[in-house]
Amino acid sequence: MSLSPDVESFAFTPENEERARAHIAKYPEGRQASAVLPLLHLAQAQHGGWLPQAAIEYVAAFLEMPKIRVEEVASFYDMFNTGPTARCQVRICTTTPCWLCGSDDIVAAVEAALGCKVGENTADGRFYLREFECLGACANAPMMWIDDDYYEDLTPERATAVIEALKRGERPAPGPQSGRQGAIPFGGKTTLLEV
Amino acid sequence: MPKLTIDGIEVEVPAGATVFQACELAGREVPHFCYHPRLNIAGNCRMCLVEVEKAPKPVASCAMPAADGMVVHTASEKAKRAQQGVLELLLINHPLDCPICDQGGECDLQDLTLFYGPDSSRFAENKRPVADKYMGPLISTHMTRCIHCTRCVRFANEIAGVEELGATGRGEDMEITTYLEHAVTSELSGNVIDLCPVGALNSKPYEYSARTWELKKHESVDVMDAVGSNIRVDVRGNEVMRILPRLHEDVNEEWISDKTRFVYDGLKKRRLDRPWVKRDGKLEAADWRGAMAAIRSRLDGVAATKIAAIAGDQADLEAMAALKDLMGALGSPNLDCRQDGAKLEGARAGWLFNTTIAGIEQADALLLVGAFPRYEASLVNARIRKRQRMGGFEIGRIGCPGDLTYPTTEVGAGPQSLADLLAGEHSFGEVLEKAERPMVIVGPGALARPDGAAVLAKAREAAERFGMVTDDWNGFNVLHTAASRVGGMDLGLVPGEGGRDVEGILRGARTGEIEVVYLLGADELDTRGLENAFVIYQGSHGDAGARVADVILPGAAYTEKAATWVNLEGRPQRSKLTAFPPGEAKEDWRILRALSEVLDQKLPYDTPAQLRRRIVEPAPRLGRIDRIEAAPWAEFGAAGKLDDAPFVSPIADFYRTCAISRASAVMEACVEEIRGQQLKATGSDD
Ligand code: SF4
Ligand code: FES
Ligand code: FES
16 A cells, blocks of 8 residues: 655644544543544545655554554555545445446446546546445445445446436536435335335 | 363453463464554554354454453364464565565464464465555565564554554555655664564564574673663674664563664674774784783883773673772772762662662652663663553653653753752642652763762652662662763762762873773763873774774674663673684683783683672672662762753763764764654654
């Protein structure tokens, strides 16, 4: 995993600093290190989708943790990017259930729509495309996760449409793209009928 | 206490023991990599799988608490298959480079594969490549060999107290590294080399220089500090190839400091291998006879009170005894072993680490006075940290700021703070008062100063005031940095009636009141002014002392003689001759004995046995190897005016404290990299 030292310094914005303190306050005194995940998320979001080394060191100092401990966490979780990426993060699930439901076609469609391969940024530097392991939405496979939203029940056409909308600067409605609600069976509810 | 059956053997184990420990108690060996009795349990290598009846799957014994009635099989078909499977998996990504691996021949993975492993692999794919990591001038890495047991990470976190190693990435991408591949800045870092069960972490200076089976292994004792760490010196031919720790639960456990481990290249450099005599202001090579004759003619007619001797920090007991006898025979009272000017005097309890190193684990509060044990006695510091991690151990500190690897309460900077503490003006006094077995460690930073004797007296007062000395507990401790110090004090190498101490000798040399100075391996002195005197330097290395010498007598370094050192606890320990001294250099006591004869003051011993009888006669405890004799509590120190100056540790540079370490290129590299990094770290964090 390569670390990018090219960003000289990092510091939370006042709003993020406040959020960070609110996260820390959730844990007992002296256990501030427990807040490392939310703080890394804050830092990554603030920095545009990835964590420069300066941000890792900043979070370490913020939480009074050894730098290597924060580096371990940041490199362990796939949700953190430790190298430069474009701001908009497109992640397509390719784990078995999604794959069985055609995630290969989704990958091909998205690659075509974005004009870049998995693991790359688009030429305009707006999108970063990658594969991901199971995101826990297998009942709505295949699916992709873009920034903070899940797009589920994808077909290659729907996936292309979502990407095209994003390219136009729109925010397409997240959730199942098939029109069904949540993971309710396509033929309608079969259980929990009164709810 | 749970009772288990292990391979048909019934054992009762203490509550809280693991299945692994139960197996050990039953005398059954269970293969393991990540488990280490001195580290937290990680349970990540799975090598210790055993079969437990009624359990659905093989159980990782190191992480499984022993429960009453368990029936365990360590070598059943199921257990064996599990162990074999684990090894096959571990070997999937392990390179088969044993023939060029330094660990070969002493590798856990090699050994366990031989006894528990499969005879072939079913893995035909490519092995995973891992880039080697830079970890500093001491540790070389071959990370493809790493099996991710995390022993090294746990050692750094738990024992060394330097959280710099970690495992980044996950699953197949997991890699052991330091943050951004900085050098490890711990003074104990070399121990990860011993801990690493494979050849991933190796000794950089020793790299590719020898195979373990061609080395002769000698048990010896370290003299880099006053701890007396037990070491093993591995020698090929007449050359020291490496130094490893030897287990001694009461002294160094199974660790040694990096200086102890890596200083040995200094044994091969700047050696004095023949006598030298100064003629017309220039040193000229001489033979023993010529050098001794030069001394004889210079001493001729010089009054005894104008002759002086100073014993250095690594002088052995035998040489110091001979030096004392020689000075006695010449009638000179100017003799001192306190090279740094530490104001030690009075009763023996006043210069010993009375609590003992292992005893630290029994203490429940600690006050550090002018001590920085991390660099003054690294293994004492490791013990303090160990005790601190057990909990219920508050540590107060006066003077000598810096990172000790554990939290301390700052009580003040200098002697006045100690007086204030005694006067009840600091809250840490309550901690000491409440403690049942409090202890104080008085370091060289508190004693090697003009008001040292007064500080010593104050510290004694504090020990008495806070109940540190009772019938079954002595919490008063002096921390020395010199391996020779306690032995020298025990022998009485201090000025006699009207004699001069180190400072007086140096002053006298400057003014001409002292004409002849005998330096027994004394190099850490202010040598300015010594040119005025006739200086005889006896020692192993061409360092500060030899630079001002008129006659140089080449002596043996600590690995080159069978000699005794008394560690800071008062524990006599003996080294063995592991390699011969170079050239014409000789065992130190023999040089003094020979000189005495030339000076017509023949010392009454010809063999080491005779000399040791002579040493032991007035002090039998000096002959009881590896035994400690408690010193009775009595008067020491001297009331007097306390200075305002803060306590400062004499060790500014951990890696270069003696002639051997100053000659070592490896230590030099450590100074540049590690010390520099440490300074940077403290500079930016502050
Ligand atoms: S480097 Fe050695 S000690 Fe560290 S995790 Fe790897 S195998 Fe274990
Ligand atoms: S496999 Fe794609 S969400 Fe679970
Ligand atoms: S020794 Fe038990 S899991 Fe490693």
